[in-house]
Amino acid sequence: MQFEFNIEGMNFTRAGEAAAKIKKALQLVGMEVETVRKALIVAYEAELNIVIHAYHGKLTAEVNSDRVEIKAEDKGPGIPDINLAMKEGYSTAPPNIREMGFGAGMGLPNIERCSDKLEITSEVNQGTQLLATIYNRTSGEK
């Protein structure tokens, strides 16, 4: 099943709502605790990236019993150097965003850490697409 959310750039008051709804859905489905945790972080960071950097975008979560796929597509400035953007602490967020406690350059590294598979494509002045897959692995304790 699929969830879709429209995300507005610079709307910080609603940032995180999509991620929260995805989390609730995954809990209702009965996904493993770790899967929910990872998917929530990926969704939240991806959502915030759109809010901080893009004009507007779409966040999609595809829920299957064995995996969660989170897709973020935006219209925005795009990423000129993806490798650089993946580095911890590297950020192009302006000072006013950093003052709010966002844009510390941890978004993409966090997404990478929490996903099992990650594809990012971007075109400067067009936008960015991100597809993260998180496998629903049964935790060892059970």
Add this chain to the structure above:
Amino acid sequence: MQQYFHSVKLDENKCKGCTNCIKRCPTEAIRVRDGRALIIEERCIDCGECIRICPNQAKLAITDSLERLKNYKYTIALPAPSLYAQFEPKTNPEEILGALLTLGFNDIYEVAVGAEAVSMALNNYLQQDHPKPLISSACPAVVRLMQVRFPGLLKHIVSIETPMEISARLAREKAIQQYGLKDEEIGVFFITPCPAKVTAIKQPFGEKSYVNGAISMSTIYGELLHRLNSPDTRPVESLSGACGVGWGKAGGENHAIWCNSHLAVDGIHSVINVLEEIERGRLNDIDYLEAQACTGGCIGGPLVPQNLFVARVRMEKLVKKLSSQKTKPLQLPKDPDYFRLTKPILPRPTLKLSEDIDQAISMLEEVERITEDLPGLDCGSCGSPSCRALAEDIVRGHAETAFCIFKLRERLQLLAQEMVNLSLKQPPAMGRAREVEIKEGDTR
């Protein structure tokens, strides 16, 4: 799921089915069915929010009566630090303890002393490597909230017993040592500000609880006031220092421990907001989180007699007074293992729609579809806390669409329309009027 003890119960005779409680419950654990509130046992965290909100006093906390003291040879009262804040500033802890003793206890052990010991243990624990931020284990309602709604954060909870448990253990050991009593001869009773502590005694997070029962602060308050004025009441030495007593209010626990950065949050809905933030991977610049379900901390508990804000001023005054006094020497255990929780805190996944994940996914699709179709007013008339919750209840088979008064009206309208349509149909014997109609149509 195993049978679960709950301190929070419903008085069916008083409940009017008003839906105030269903809207306030942080885990959506209450529904109104047949005109009465119904608590979904496995979701309830005994925070007492519903006790606070109920306009009919239909929610109550099951606590112990003083009668139970008779079952033990030797009884010890464990007053929570918040008890001191329930009395006027001129009444000092020594007098309060003295009054408490006259209720029939053989001894007193202040939970503030246990809190001091736990503070030291926490300082020790914080120096080791742990996920950040560490979350306090002191408020049982918060811990249970995390089991139900934030299972991914359970590893952040400090694996340390609560001041209540540590005090009970110290009190027991003291009694055994002093009087050579057997463990089962000793009855330890916590003087509680909240129902969550009662549940924590019956269903401890560790292997076992050292506490035998809990007596509600508000039920013995009147008697305590009475005893305070009695000439037979003699003061009992208080050993509490400022650091331990401070645990009774929000922020006090943080005040008692040393770390680079800490955050204190109180009030269950604010706690949820902060936990959500941590869950998203934020706030890892914070070392320690003190989270309390009640606004104001324990002095704001559902079972305290005094107004929270009045109690807060009194608490602050007392802490200030105690911190200016010389601290009394306390014999407290230093061994870290003494304070350790003996069991891991496990998730209580009560939200899932089905045990079978594929079935749960198709049920979730159904939930989405029904939610879309509902008015979205979240009025609560259906007995569920929101339209979304009603959709979940319908899919789980616990409710039906007609519970929604708007959907019911829609159906009634259709039905009424149908009746009007039927009434317009004429029997053939009265067909003339119809002929006229048709003719008129032809001339147009």
